[in-house]
Amino acid sequence: MRPADLNPLFAAASALRGIGPKTGALLDRLLGRKGQPARVIDLLLHLPHATIDRRARPKIRDAARDAVVVIEGRVTAHHPPGNTRGRAPYKVLIEDDTGDVTLVFFLNNFAWVEKALPIGTTRWVSGKLESWDGHLQMVHPDRVMDEEGLKALPAVEPIYGLTDGLYPRILTKAVEAAVGRMPDLPEWLEPNRAILLGWPSFADALLAVHYPTSPSVLDPQSQPMQRLAYDELLASQFALATVRGRMRDNNGRPTIGTGVASDRILAALPFRLTAGQEEALAEIRADMAGPKRMLRLLQGDVGSGKTIVALLAMATAIEAGHQTALMVPTEILARQHFERLTTLGAHAGITVALLTGRDKASERAKTLEGLANGAIALVIGTHALFQDSVVFQDLGLIVVDEQHRFGVAQRLALTEKGRSADMLLMTATPIPRTLVMTVFGDMDASAVREKPAGRQSIETRAAPIERLSEVVAAMQRSIEEGARVYWVCPLVTESEEVDLVAAEERFETLCQVFGDKVRLVHGQMKPAERDAAVADFASGEARILVATTVIEVGIDVPEASIMVIEHAERFGLAQLHQLRGRVGRGQARSSCLLLYKAPLGETPGARIMTMRETEDGFRIAEEDLRLRGEGELIGTRQSGLPSFRVANLDHHAKLLTEARQDAADLYATDPTLKTPRGEAMRRLLYLFERDAAVRLIEAG
Structure with a gap:
């Protein structure tokens, strides 16, 4: 269960004080997800992307041109347009003892201008000062204030992403209300880490970013931003360590094949394996022969021959007396794999079956019976494979093709079909090293880089x-x-x-x-x-x-x-x-x-x-990471992991490495999060929505 002190952060943003139904709907559009309205935590983690620096308070003569400034001046003249139906602007002249500035308003609400800027009063105006036809002017000042308004003006104003109809001041008020909900949180970092690096606490870091004292606070390398990015990376890496630990610590068993079926498949192939395929296969078989459950990622460019490597790995499991499953995202792909692997499997005496969502009832019943009694050695299927009705006699190896199209929960559901089953994840979208760490933690990875003989450029x-x-x-x-x-x-x-x-x-x-x-x-x-x-x-x-x-x-x-x-x-x-x-x-x-x-x-x-x-997919993947960012490259949303809201691998790659080691150390010493630091860590997992890891821990 989520710690009770975090519950206010997961309440709907529309319930915040001062947020009515109309603003609530706009916040839902900006920050909500399908079936989930915007929440207080979404506002807290909706960080500003820029600032307006209003610290400069110069005399008119000294004010910088083409920059935002705050100017104090006496209102000396109004020049309303002669024809109120026209498009001419309303102009107001303000001056100090060094010069004057014309304020220009293109709007029909002239009564507001007269009320806000009475002749003879002192006002402070903020906006972009520019020179026009030899005179200084400020078109539509951002702020027109009396002395009380000046006191309330933030010297550095945060700028947030908005949606149509949602105005900056409204969002700022919503963020202020959300900040007021922040509970007093225990520290989840190593005791000396924050002190040594001079980092603020999580709550203080959020306050610093939402109420910046200088534009540099939003720099990715600032202490508040580094603190928040590290927290997010630590939550992600600990969740991955938990998933990996859950998969690997569930009593593995050595799987060593005889080589008979594999040799027959190799003999039936019209080509020889490439060096990359042989190396990847050797790494996979070495994992399978070990005492722990294998969890390995097989990367290969389009057409590099990953499927043959996977088939030979499955043949090894079948030689050892186990069953195997190949899960793919679409029926088209399942049927094509079935046709190809059935032909190759026949040479090795391997019985191959297909299981999809549109099988006839009689076909499905026959397949389920064959899986339960062990008559079927290799099954190829879609999401249908992890339904409760699918029971294996002895599942030894699970291969997941195009793995990023399946969520973590779906992959875990399939592992439950075989308590000691090894798992091989395959992707035809080569993944840069930093992204492998981000999405898969410390997973072992093999790569097939060269194309088999016969592939055309x-x-x-x-x-x-x-x-x-x-x-x-x-x-x-x-x-x-x-x-x-x-x-x-x-x-x-x-x-x-x-x-x-x-x-x-x-x-x-x-x-x-x-x-x-x-x-x-x-x-x-x-x-x-x-x-x-x-x-x-x-x-x-x-x-x-x-x-x-x-x-x-x-x-x-x-x-x-x-x-x-x-x-x-x-x-x-x-x-x-x-x-x-x-x-x-x-x-x-x-x-x-x-x-x-x-x-x-x-x-x-x-x-x-x-x-x-x-045509090098690995080079293309690196360029794609540079152009699009890590959140979109392989679809972390599809992979069951929320994309990062704070961390940016272009700036925080070093923090990722440190967070991975920190998470591994914590998991090794406190996998069930029972220590004081572990209890604090549970809160971090909830804050960044990696609570699936908590559910795994609580499920044992």
């Missing part, structure tokens, strides 16, 4: 969307020569419905040119229809497959040699690389065409340039 070109007719004409020539083409439609919004419209429109225009040689695939189709469209493309009956990003993983047609990605500027680098990897799998010379809408912005332009320069 892919020529990548870019062209503006205005040349669409030329592209279609060139495609006609290629199709006449036997080519098959993927045409991926743009990611218009996060709405599948909008994306679907784009795909259907492109499908219709291409049908006008190519007739019945075109098929359409998208996520809203019935699985049988989708499978039929893919089957037509694979057989050659169709030559063009128009698709949304549903083909990013899971469609493998070696004869496809052309990839067209429409509005490539709307896609991330990793996704572009994944899509490109659908071609170059057969003997034909392959190409990828990136169609973009000009002019290109700096970041989309950098993505397209990177795609043209390299």
